[in-house]
Amino acid sequence: METCSALEKKGFEVTYLPVYEEGIVKVEDLKSAIKEETILITIMHANNEIGTIQPIAEIGKIAKENNIKFHSDAVQSVGKIPVDVNELNVDLLSISSHKIYGPKGVGALYIRKRTRLEPILYGGGQEKDLSPGTENVAGIVGLGEACRLAKEELDENIPYITNLRNKLIDGILNSVEKSYINGDIEKRLPGNVNFRFTGIEGESLVLMLDAKGIDGSTGSACSSKKLTASHVLKAIGLEDVDSHGSLRLTIGPENTEEEVNTVIKEIPPIVEKLRSMSSIWEKEESLLKNNTKRCDID
Numbered sequence: 001m002e003t004c005s006a007l008e009k010k011g012f013e014v015t016y017l018p019v020y021e022e023g024i025v026k027v028e029d030l031k032s033a034i035k036e037e038t039i040l041i042t043i044m045h046a047n048n049e050i051g052t053i054q055p056i057a058e059i060g061k062i063a064k065e066n067n068i069k070f071h072s073d074a075v076q077s078v079g080k081i082p083v084d085v086n087e088l089n090v091d092l093l094s095i096s097s098h099k100i101y102g103p104k105g106v107g108a109l110y111i112r113k114r115t116r117l118e119p120i121l122y123g124g125g126q127e128k129d130l131s132p133g134t135e136n137v138a139g140i141v142g143l144g145e146a147c148r149l150a151k152e153e154l155d156e157n158i159p160y161i162t163n164l165r166n167k168l169i170d171g172i173l174n175s176v177e178k179s180y181i182n183g184d185i186e187k188r189l190p191g192n193v194n195f196r197f198t199g200i201e202g203e204s205l206v207l208m209l210d211a212k213g214i215d216g217s218t219g220s221a222c223s224s225k226k227l228t229a230s231h232v233l234k235a236i237g238l239e240d241v242d243s244h245g246s247l248r249l250t251i252g253p254e255n256t257e258e259e260v261n262t263v264i265k266e267i268p269p270i271v272e273k274l275r276s277m278s279s280i281w282e283k284e285e286s287l288l289k290n291n292t293k294r295c296d297i298d
């Protein structure tokens with residue numbers, strides 16, 4: 001998004017597509033947004049906050065039919081679900097090493113043949129002049145090994161993590177009233193859960209969970225220091241109060257059922273405690289009571 005807004009400042013015209021309540025781009029919207037002068041479509045494969053998976057293969061087909069280059073940010077999806085540049089019909093695909101347990105500071109861009117790029121740095125001739133500077137060999141080898149391991153373990157990890165994730169969702173939704181899931185429940189990364197609890201501050205919840213040894217986050221990690229509402233949660237139509245009551249938890253292959261059970265046990269009393277101190281929750285409850293009264297009279 002920031003790259004697009006930088007391009008706008010240079011005079012490019014950018015169309016931003018909506019994602020609706022499910023957090024997913026509609027292919028029809030994309031079709032009707034294509035103009036004669038459209039040169040590039042870029043849509044992330046999976047979202048880092050709510051884990052929703054976009055219809056990349058379908059969008060790629062449309063891009064190809066219209067002779068438009070297609071890029072996807074697959075940083076969140078690589079290593080978590082199958083990613084095949086041919087099946088996804090992408091011309092460009094970016095990945096990052098540290099999101100799949102590789103070393104920090106290294107990533108990769110897949111470039112399909114006949115996709116012409118301009119360098120963003122100039123000087124050395126490395127990487128066909130596209131990324132001048134001496135390569136970080138240790139980092140690159142680490143990324144390769146992380147990819148190899150991720151692929152090797154994928155078939156085993158997907159059902160294992162999905163099962164834990166679903167247990168976590170059921171456990172929380174069944175024990176905390178007015179708790180919800182942000183984003184589509186099916187078209188989502190196996191390990192991603194993004195809860196929404198009415199009437200609480202997610203930041204307080206994160207701190208209290210941290211004290212119990214449970215790591216979660218409200219917005220994406222890079223922006224969580226700012227207390228502005230997450231643009232992702234805004235894009236799926238949440239009001240500021242609701243987006244502040246959201247909590248992202250992610251599950252990886254090393255997490256256990258026991259840990260999930262601990263989370264299910266720890267969250268409800270914390271939410272209850274936070275609600276007992278919350279003016280938003282008080283309002284919510286009196287609204288509920290008034291509604292009941294009205295029904296009684298009716």
Ligand SMILES: *Cc1c(COP(=O)(O)O)cnc(C)c1O
Nearest residue numbers: 044047048073075076096097107
């Ligand atoms: C983390 C992340 C990035 C940034 O990758 P870095 O290697 O950490 O700079 C980009 N896109 C998505 C979807 C991410 O989750």
